[in-house]
Amino acid sequence: xxxxxxxxxxxxxxxxxxxxxxxxxxxxxxxxxxxxxxxxxxxxxxxxxxxxxxxxxxxxxxxxxxxxxxxxxxxxxxxxxxxxxxxxxxxxxxxxxxxxxxxxxxxxxxxxxxxxxxxxxxxxxxxxxxxxxxxxxxxxxxxxxxxxxxxxxxxxxxxxxxxxxxxxxxxxxxxxxxxxxxxxxxxxxxxxxxxxxxxxxxxxxxxxxxxxx
Amino acid sequence: xxxxxxxxxxxxxxxxxxxxxxxxxxxxxxxxxxxxxxxxxxxxxxxxxxxxxxxxxxxxxxxxxxxxxxxxxxxxxxxxxxxxxxxxxxxxxxxxxxxxxxxxxxxxxxxxxxxxxxxxxxxxxxxxxxxxxxxxxxxxxxxxxxxxxxxxxxxxxxxxxxxxxxxxxxxxxxxxxxxxxxxxxxxxxxxxxxxxxxxxxxxxxxxxxxxxx
Amino acid sequence: xxxxxxxxxxxxxxxxxxxxxxxxxxxxxxxxxxxxxxxxxxxxxxxxxxxxxxxxxxxxxxxxxxxxxxxxxxxxxxxxxxxxxxxxxxxxxxxxxxxxxxxxxxxxxxxxxxxxxxxxxxxxxxxxxxxxxxxxxxxxxxxxxxxxxxxxxxxxxxxxxxxxxxxxxxxxxxxxxxxxxxxxxxxxxxxxxxxxxxxxxxxxxxxxxxxxx
Amino acid sequence: xxxxxxxxxxxxxxxxxxxxxxxxxxxxxxxxxxxxxxxxxxxxxxxxxxxxxxxxxxxxxxxxxxxxxxxxxxxxxxxxxxxxxxxxxxxxxxxxxxxxxxxxxxxxxxxxxxxxxxxxxxxxxxxxxxxxxxxxxxxxxxxxxxxxxxxxxxxxxxxxxxxxxxxxxxxxxxxxxxxxxxxxxxxxxxxxxxxxxxxxxxxxxxxxxxxxx
DNA sequence: CATGAATGAGTATTCATTCAT
DNA sequence: GATGAATGAATACTCATTCAT
Numbered sequence: 001x002x003x004x005x006x007x008x009x010x011x012x013x014x015x016x017x018x019x020x021x022x023x024x025x026x027x028x029x030x031x032x033x034x035x036x037x038x039x040x041x042x043x044x045x046x047x048x049x050x051x052x053x054x055x056x057x058x059x060x061x062x063x064x065x066x067x068x069x070x071x072x073x074x075x076x077x078x079x080x081x082x083x084x085x086x087x088x089x090x091x092x093x094x095x096x097x098x099x100x101x102x103x104x105x106x107x108x109x110x111x112x113x114x115x116x117x118x119x120x121x122x123x124x125x126x127x128x129x130x131x132x133x134x135x136x137x138x139x140x141x142x143x144x145x146x147x148x149x150x151x152x153x154x155x156x157x158x159x160x161x162x163x164x165x166x167x168x169x170x171x172x173x174x175x176x177x178x179x180x181x182x183x184x185x186x187x188x189x190x191x192x193x194x195x196x197x198x199x200x201x202x203x204x205x206x207x208x209x210x211x212x213x
Numbered sequence: 214x215x216x217x218x219x220x221x222x223x224x225x226x227x228x229x230x231x232x233x234x235x236x237x238x239x240x241x242x243x244x245x246x247x248x249x250x251x252x253x254x255x256x257x258x259x260x261x262x263x264x265x266x267x268x269x270x271x272x273x274x275x276x277x278x279x280x281x282x283x284x285x286x287x288x289x290x291x292x293x294x295x296x297x298x299x300x301x302x303x304x305x306x307x308x309x310x311x312x313x314x315x316x317x318x319x320x321x322x323x324x325x326x327x328x329x330x331x332x333x334x335x336x337x338x339x340x341x342x343x344x345x346x347x348x349x350x351x352x353x354x355x356x357x358x359x360x361x362x363x364x365x366x367x368x369x370x371x372x373x374x375x376x377x378x379x380x381x382x383x384x385x386x387x388x389x390x391x392x393x394x395x396x397x398x399x400x401x402x403x404x405x406x407x408x409x410x411x412x413x414x415x416x417x418x419x420x421x422x423x424x425x426x
Numbered sequence: 427x428x429x430x431x432x433x434x435x436x437x438x439x440x441x442x443x444x445x446x447x448x449x450x451x452x453x454x455x456x457x458x459x460x461x462x463x464x465x466x467x468x469x470x471x472x473x474x475x476x477x478x479x480x481x482x483x484x485x486x487x488x489x490x491x492x493x494x495x496x497x498x499x500x501x502x503x504x505x506x507x508x509x510x511x512x513x514x515x516x517x518x519x520x521x522x523x524x525x526x527x528x529x530x531x532x533x534x535x536x537x538x539x540x541x542x543x544x545x546x547x548x549x550x551x552x553x554x555x556x557x558x559x560x561x562x563x564x565x566x567x568x569x570x571x572x573x574x575x576x577x578x579x580x581x582x583x584x585x586x587x588x589x590x591x592x593x594x595x596x597x598x599x600x601x602x603x604x605x606x607x608x609x610x611x612x613x614x615x616x617x618x619x620x621x622x623x624x625x626x627x628x629x630x631x632x633x634x635x636x637x638x639x
Numbered sequence: 640x641x642x643x644x645x646x647x648x649x650x651x652x653x654x655x656x657x658x659x660x661x662x663x664x665x666x667x668x669x670x671x672x673x674x675x676x677x678x679x680x681x682x683x684x685x686x687x688x689x690x691x692x693x694x695x696x697x698x699x700x701x702x703x704x705x706x707x708x709x710x711x712x713x714x715x716x717x718x719x720x721x722x723x724x725x726x727x728x729x730x731x732x733x734x735x736x737x738x739x740x741x742x743x744x745x746x747x748x749x750x751x752x753x754x755x756x757x758x759x760x761x762x763x764x765x766x767x768x769x770x771x772x773x774x775x776x777x778x779x780x781x782x783x784x785x786x787x788x789x790x791x792x793x794x795x796x797x798x799x800x801x802x803x804x805x806x807x808x809x810x811x812x813x814x815x816x817x818x819x820x821x822x823x824x825x826x827x828x829x830x831x832x833x834x835x836x837x838x839x840x841x842x843x844x845x846x847x848x849x850x851x852x
Numbered sequence: 853c854a855t856g857a858a859t860g861a862g863t864a865t866t867c868a869t870t871c872a873t
Numbered sequence: 874g875a876t877g878a879a880t881g882a883a884t885a886c887t888c889a890t891t892c893a894t
Contacts, residue, residue, distance in 0.1 A: 005874095020320055023236035027868055037876050039870085048868070104317055107233055145391055148383065152395055155372025156365045163364055170361065178358050182365055186399040218857090240885055250859050252887080261885070431878090446746055449662035453864055463880050465866080474864070530743055533659055571817055574809065577802055578795045578821055585794025596787065604784055608791055612825040644853095666889055678855050678891085687889070 009034045009044045013051050018097035022052055022108040052105060053113045059098040060120040063091055066208040067127050070201050077135030078184065082193030084128055085183045086176040086201040088157045093172055094211060096161040103158055128154060135187065142188030153183050172213060173198065222247045222257045226264045231310035235265055235321040265318060266326045272311040273333040276304055279421040280340050283414050290348030291397065295406030297341055298396045299389040299414040301370045306385055307424055309374035316371055341367060348400065355401030366396050385426060386411065435460045435470045439477045444523035448478055448534040478531060479539045485524040486546040489517055492634040493553050496627050503561030504610065508619030510554055511609045512602040512627040514583045519598055520637060522587040529584055554580060561613065568614030579609050598639060599624065645683045648673045652690050657736035661691055661747040691744060692752045698737040699759040702730055705847040706766050709840050716774030717823065721832030723767055724822045725815040725840040727796045732811055733850055735800040742797055767793060774826065781827030792822050811852060812837065 012033035016025040027048060031038040045051045070087045074080045092099045106114060128150050135141030143149040157179055164175065180193040206213045225246035229238040240261060244251040258264045283300045287293045305312045319327060341363050348354030356362040370392055377388065393406040419426045438459035442451040453474060457464040471477045496513045500506045518525045532540060554576050561567030569575040583605055590601065606619040632639045651672035655664040666687060670677040684690045709722045731738045745753060767789050774780030782788040796818055803814065819832040845852045 021234055021236055023234055024321060026866080028866090038868085039876050039878090040874075042869075043874065108237060145383070145387070148388070148391055149395065151372060151376055152369045152392065155375070156369035158372075159364060159368025162368070170358070174358075175361070178361055179365065182362065182399040185401060186395040188398060239883080241883095251885090252860075253858050255886070256857060447660055447662055449660055450747060452862085454862095464864090465881075466879050468865070469878060534663060571809070571813075574814070574817055575821065577798060578818065581798025581801070582791045582795035584798075585790060588794070589790055596784070600784075601787070604787055605791065608788065608825040611827060612821040614824060665887080667887090676855050677889085678857090679853075681890075682853070 005034075005036070006044045009036070009041060010051070010055065013045075014055055014097045014101060017052065017055070017105060018100040022048075022101075022105045049108075049110065049113070052101070052108060053116075055098065056102050056105070056109070056113075056117050057120065059095070059102050060117060060124065062208050063088075064120060064124045064127075066091065066204050067124060069208070070204045071127060071131070074197075077131050077138055078140055078189060078191055079194065079197050081128070081131040081135060081141075081187070082180045082184060083197050083201055084131060085153065085157055085180045086193060086198050087205060088154070089160050089176045089179045090172060090201060090205045090213065091209070092158060092161040093164045093166070093175055094205065094213060095209060096164065099158065099161040103161070125150065125154065132187070135189070140189050140191070149187065153186065156182070172202070176201065218247075218249070219257045222249070222254060223264070223268065226258075227268055227310045227314060230265065230268070230318060231313040235261075235314075235318045262321075262323060262326070265314070265321060266330075268311065269315050269318070269322070269326075269330050270333065272308070272315045273330060273337065275421050276301075277333060277337045277340075279304065279417050280337060282421070283417045284340065284344070287410075290344050290351055291353055291402060291404055292407065292410050294341070294344040294348060294354075294400070295393045295397060296410050296414055297344060298366070298370055298393045299406060299411050300418060301367070302373050302389045302392045303385060303414060303418045303426065304422070305371060305374040306377045306379070306388055307418065307426060308422060309377065312371070312374040316374070338363065338367065345400070348402070353402055353404075362400065366399065369395070385415070389414065431460075431462070432470045435462070435467060436477070436481065440481055440523045440527060443478065443481070443531060444526040448474075448527075448531045475534070475536065475539070478527070478534060479543075481524065482528050482531070482535070482539075482543050483546065485521070485528050486543065486550065488634050489514075490546060490550045490553075492517065492630050493550060495634070496630045497553065497557070500623075503557050503564055504566055504615060504617055505620065505623050507554070507557040507561060507567075507613070508606045508610060509623050509627055510557060511579070511583055511606045512619060512624050513631060514580070515586050515602045515605045516598060516627060516631045516639065517635070518584060518587040519590045519592070519601055520631065520639060521635060522590065525584065525587040529587070551576065551580065558613070561615070566615055566617075575613065579612065582608070598628070602627065644673075644675070648675070648680060648683045649690070649694065653694055653736045653740060656691065656694070656744060657739040661687075661740075661744045688747075688749060688752070691740070691747060692756075694737065695741050695744070695748070695752075695756050696759065698734070698741050699756060699763065701847050702727075703759060703763045703766075705730065705843050706763060708847070709843045710766065710770070713836075716770050716777055717779055717828060717830055718833065718836050720767070720770040720774060720780075720826070721819045721823060722836050722840055723770060724792070724796055724819045725832060725837050726844060727793070728799050728815045728818045729811060729840060729844045729852065730848070731797060731800040732803045732805070732814055733844065733852060734848060735803065738797065738800040742800070764789065764793065771826070774828070779828050779830070788826065792825065795821070811841070815840065 009030070012030055013025075016029055016033055020029070027038050027041065030048075031041050034041065036044075066087055067084055070083045071080045074083065102117075106117060109117060129146070132141060132143070132146045132150050136143060136146055160175070160179070164170070166172075177193060177195075177198055180198070184191065184193065202213050205211075222243070225243055226238075229242055229246055233242070240251050240254065243261075244254050247254065249257075279300055280297055283296045284293045287296065315330075319330060322330060342359070345354060345356070345359045345363050349356060349359055373388070373392070377383070379385075390406060390408075390411055393411070397403075397405065415426050418424075435456070438456055439451075442455055442459055446455070453464050453467065456474075457467050460467065492513055493510055496509045497506045500509065528543075532543060535543060555572070558567060558569070558572045558576050562569060562572055586601070586605070590596070592598075603619060603621075603624055606624070610617065610619065628639050631637075648669070651669055652664075655668055655672055659668070666677050666680065669687075670680050673680065705726055706723055709726045710719045713719045713722065741756075745756060748756060768785070771780060771782070771785045771789055775782060775785055799814070799818070803809070805811075816832060816834075816837055819837070823830065823832065841852050844850075
């Protein structure tokens with residue numbers, strides 16, 4: 001019971017923080033969404049900011065874990081970067097609210113909390129940076145500003161959380177492979193992402209977020 | 214004098230809305246930033262939301278005007294899309310705060326105000342969509358999901374407002390041409406944006422935002 | 427407990443609205459009078475205007491109920507009008523604050539709320555109008571402007587709330603019968619109100635306002 | 640010019656204080672109604688309360704003057720009381736806003752200012768009290784509570800300001816003589832007010848308020 | 853004469869949070 | 874577990890008033 005309630009609170013918070021922003025969400029909004037009194041809410045959370053920090057850390061932790069799983073054992077930079085893109089896109093497509101909270105509400109964090117979030121984010125982006133740098137070194141990627149390119153590609157993929165709808169005509173597979181193609185092309189690479197890698201990403205996502213994908 | 218004060222209020226609002234969000238910015242924060250008492254603030258604005266609406270509409274209006282100027286008379290889809298990318302990137306690099314407000318605070322708008330903002334945004338994206346569709350029809354761009362591609366590219370370029378610093382090593386020219394290259398490559402086009410078009414974009418930006426670029 | 431507190435808030439509001447007017451009464455005055463913090467006040471009320479509306483509707487509702495009870499079954503216009511006068515005067519003498527709020531603060535109401543109050547008021551005055559018209563038709567009252575006369579008499583009786591003090595020399599019985607005499611005389615009727623009817627009014631008042639009279 | 644403007648400010652204040660109450664009327668409302676900037680307002684008045692005090696004192700002063708003129712030289716209590724009633728009613732019918740301010744906004748006065756207003760009011764009511772007491776002594780009026788009766792009659796007549804409209808079917812003459820009849824009847828006196836006295840009241844009112852009546 | 857600018861104190865209302873029950 | 878009650882501090886915004894120009 002308690003576990004479920006705690007989860008309901010978390011989901012209410014994710015939904016509202018994503019929709020109205022952290023500062024735009026009142027504790028009473030949260031209570032209503034979670035179908036609890038506002039006093040009861042405090043059995044399942046610390047402060048409002050604790051809730052935000054937990055959401056952000058968990059979301060980023062999962063993304064990082066998933067990215068590590070998806071690229072574990074991949075030597076080829078094209079496969080690695082393509083997998084990172086596909087995974088990122090899939091994650092943002094199936095968890096758009098969590099993602100938007102992570103992307104948009106950093107400013108609401110206390111400096112201390114922000115440091116932890118930024119550290120996770122940096123670790124995650126390191127995976128992208130390594131893949132790109134390795135690809136450039138291997139001559140399969142072509143860019144004279146690898147960092148700028150990395151930032152551009154990550155932002156491109158994160159944007160998915162702002163518009164993708166599972167009820168639209170575009171399937172997750174198409175979406176992910178389309179983005180992988182865009183990214184690899186932008187890196188000057190014509191080879192597409194192998195469908196085995198895409199399939200692998202789906203499985204990782206499915207496991208990490210415990211959702212059928 | 215009054216004109217200057219009004220402008221100071223606007224700039225304070227842009228800075229704080231971009232940094233702390235609309236709901237995270239108090240009227241007292243605004244007053245302090247504008248070096249006014251909070252009561253005096255109300256000589257220069259309507260409500261806090263009026264200020265937000267004005268900022269958003271002006272910013273989008275300028276972006277749309279600039280985009281129309283930059284592409285006016287360009288028949289070639291490659292030049293048009295490249296110019297849109299360069300212009301978008303330049304605008305986001307020199308006005309990152311305005312831009313972040315427009316991108317992140319739509320949720321804080323009243324439905325009525327939101328409609329106006331969305332209409333401007335749609336008009337702007339129409340320019341991108343036309344350029345991409347024309348390029349595909351002309352066989353110079355290759356994508357089987359033009360709308361998705363458009364969204365991906367716009368998001369990629371908007372991301373600039375979140376990390377670019379004019380004090381960093383990367384110049385505006387390099388930035389813009391790099392993004393134009395990424396975008397054109399992603400569209401399966403190897404031809405780069407001509408430097409004359411880039412120069413034209415700089416001039417348009419310089420005129421519309423009245424800033425030397 | 428909660429019920430008592432709610433009632434305490436209501437009484438504080440009645441007292442202050444009557445004494446200083448609705449707009450002259452601050453939420454802090456209310457809180458102080460009710461011995462609550464101003465934030466706590468909002469557990470027991472909606473807005474300040476909600477409080478005013480509730481006070482007005484309840485007061486008028488009671489007056490209307492009492493008037494209907496006091497005249498129920500009375501066929502004789504002299505008894506009916508005399509009873510209405512006595513009842514009105516008694517109500518205004520024992521509830522002067524509620525009454526003054528109803529009489530003086532209509533201008534502070536939102537149009538929507540005003541409509542409801544005016545409807546109750548009209549229903550109440552209808553009772554007076556009927557009694558007067560019936561008396562004129564029966565030849566026991568003499569006035570060629572029944573509506574004007576009704577307004578004059580109601581205002582005359584309402585005035586009691588502005589000056590009567592239970593600590594003064596005049597008892598409630600004397601007060602009520604004196605006004606009944608004034609009213610009946612003004613209507614050209616020499617027959618006084620029977621003491622049984624006066625007694626009946628006292629009982630109705632006592633029941634409706636739950637106060638020994 | 641200045642004199643006219645000052646008068647315009649006074650009239651704006653009377654209108655708004657009567658309609659929305661003193662505390663419900665803002666200095667900006669006043670400025671708008673007087674077609675002046677709120678700063679300019681202060682050339683023509685002291686504080687907002689000064690304006691209220693002036694309005695009240697002038698209104699009461701005029702009423703007192705008029706009452707003294709109307710009854711000067713009248714020995715007969717019936718004529719005196721009838722004239723007071725007629726005059727009061729006429730004054731309230733043609734100056735309903737001034738009157739409502741006087742009647743309803745006493746609570747908004749500082750104690751010091753209130754004393755002056757109450758003194759004028761007492762002097763005025765003294766005229767009524769004398770006429771009633773003289774009539775009782777002379778055996779033409781019959782009431783065992785002269786003070787209560789006086790209060791009742793004054794309130795009855797003041798009520799006119801709350802409902803009378805010059806655009807309605809009832810003329811001023813009819814109104815005044817109807818009220819005189821009601822009052823005299825209530826005092827147990829069957830003799831009506833002579834039409835010469837009514838005419839005299841009209842002339843006094845016309846002179847004191849400088850309005851054709 | 854007139855007013856734009858300015859403000860300290862005030863407005864009603866909501867905030868996140870605690871705690872006794 | 875759950876919540877009604879409670880509140881100090883904050884919210885956006887308005888007040889009556891002054892004053893330099």
